[in-house]
Amino acid sequence: MNAPLTLSTHSAIAEIPSDVWDRLGDGNPFTTHRFLDALEKSGSVGPGTGWQPLHLTIERDGLILGAAPLYAKSHSQGEYIFDHAWAQAYMRAGGAYYPKLQCAVPFTPATGNRLLSPDPEVRRALLSGMTQLAERGGASGVHVTFCTEEEAELGAEAGFLPRVTQQFHWYNRGYAGYDEFLAALSSRKRKALRKERQRAQAFGGSIRRLQGDDLRPEHWDAFWVFYQDTGSRKWGQPYLTREFFDLVHQTMRDDVLLVLAERDGRPIAGALNFLGESAVYGRYWGCVEDHAFLHFELCYHQAIDYAIEHGIERVEAGAQGEHKLARGYLPAPVHSLHWVSDPGFMGALAQYLDQERSAVDDEIEILTDWGPFRKSDS
Structure with a gap:
């Protein structure tokens, strides 16, 4: 017994x-x-x-x-x-x-x-x-x-x-690349997303994906500024403290994917994702400059690119947001x-x-x- x-x-x-x-x-x-x-x-x-x-x-x-x-x-x-x-x-x-x-x-x-x-x-x-x-x-x-x-x-x-x-979640159907994912969409949606990504990527700078030892303290300094801006607008004050991101860097940097947009050598926007065994989890976004569609590019399209490249099953892009539907995320x-x-x-x-x-x-x-x-x- x-x-x-x-x-x-x-x-x-x-x-x-x-x-x-x-x-x-x-x-x-x-x-x-x-x-x-x-x-x-x-x-x-x-x-x-x-x-x-x-x-x-x-x-x-x-x-x-x-x-x-x-x-x-x-x-x-x-x-x-x-x-x-x-x-x-x-x-x-x-x-x-x-x-x-x-x-x-x-x-x-x-x-x-x-x-x-x-x-x-x-x-x-x-x-x-x-x-x-x-x-x-x-x-x-x-x-x-x-x-x-x-x-x-x-x-x-x-x-x-x-x-x-x-x-709204995005599901990987074994796509060989982003173009194969686009081929699964209706013609009108396919053209709209191509145009959206072209406009976003023409913001005058470059986009980098950082994880593991590529992440440096200055990247977290930049992201903290982004997070504070978004948090103050959404919740009145950010939930997380600055020290939280330092601890994540120390113990979880292999579990995160930071997508940064940089212009003239300076980070201007970023999206923070956490990585699971079968999912990319989009968590936080922020910016110090506004550029057309850059939010969608960093938060949704880049996460899809990463999931396809690494054979990850799905992308969970956080709470709410029917605008995600047009980007291939389903309820x-x-x-x-x-x-x-x-x-x-x-x-x-x-x-x-x-x-x-x-x-x-x-x-x-x-x-x-x-x-x-x-x-x-x-």
């Missing part, structure tokens, strides 16, 4: 051995120990940020069999699966929506395993442990965001409410799980999510049909 499973919480990822944590992961760069550690050591999450680490591990006989990135949240910022309306409704009804528990990677709308274990029993125990922590700690509920479809199904069996939203479902302790509110959420799933399914079907691919290839 197996010994019982034991649940433990950790206020810092550094409390868990990196080799143990990474052994349980799926190769996704964002759930690696080094990425989560960079967030914490840089002060991007932790005291004063509204993201308080509360990571879980499951042990049996002293051996860690499973883990999950977990945070106590005092707001709903930096999540990208939006529940602001839920929070307002909950508080109008007299409840305290915050704190809540969030099983996620902060500021990172990229799908990957959140229940880090190959054993379904352990994954179920992680979900059960989260709800017990919420009840004991006075949190309103638990939210598991950007999980895999398999985890969503497991969570639904465990009493969580599954939610489906959407992003893809995104999964999350939600549980609240109040039974009445849980029932209302279940009804809402049923209706939302139907609407999202319809939208994905319509947008796919509107996509740029020739109908015989879509």
Whole structure:
């Protein structure tokens, strides 16, 4: 008979051995120990940020069999699966929506395993442990965001409410080059993208892709300026600190692809991607000069070029953005799980999510049909 499973919480990822944590992961760069550690050591999450680490591990006989990135949240910022309306409704009804528990990677709308274990029993125990922590700690509920479809199904069996939203992803159909990808598009879209790339690349400078030891501190200095500009316009203030990028350089420079546009020897725009085993993940963009279509070139077309050249399965270009459709990115479902302790509110959420799933399914079907691919290839 197996010994019982034991649940433990950790206020810092550094409390868990990196080799143990990474052994349980799926190769996704964002759930690696080094990425989560960079967030914490840089002060991007932790005291004063509204993201308080509360990571879980499951042990049996002293051996860690499973883990999950977990945070106590005092707001709903930096999540990208939006529940602001839920929070307002909950508080109008007299409840305290915050704190809540969030099983996620902060500021990172990229799908990957959140229940880090190959054993379904352990994954179920992680979900059960989260709800017990919420009840004991006075949190309103638990939210598991950007999980895999398999985890969503497991969570639904465990009493969580599954939610489906959407992003736009580009899929590599074994293209030999960008021209072969263009050949799969309708004639009008093909001509439009050729013209767009020509205009973007005529900005008066050059475009470079940097990774690994090609990355230098001055490249991060330039990108920090870009990131601050974009962050201040989108969120009021950037989520990540400057030190975060230094730590990424130290521990993850082989896992990133920085695309820089330079003019007169000076970086003027950049797009930062993280590299997984099967995907290029577009994360941040910024510029100090505006040039027609340069954003699309650095963020979307260059990522496609890289994926084709390296035989990578797909490009995930982040949250939202129907403009990505015209660049060959198709709508893809995104999964999350939600549980609240109040039974009445849980029932209302279940009804809402049923209706939302139907609407999202319809939208994905319509947008796919509107996509740029020739109908015989879509």
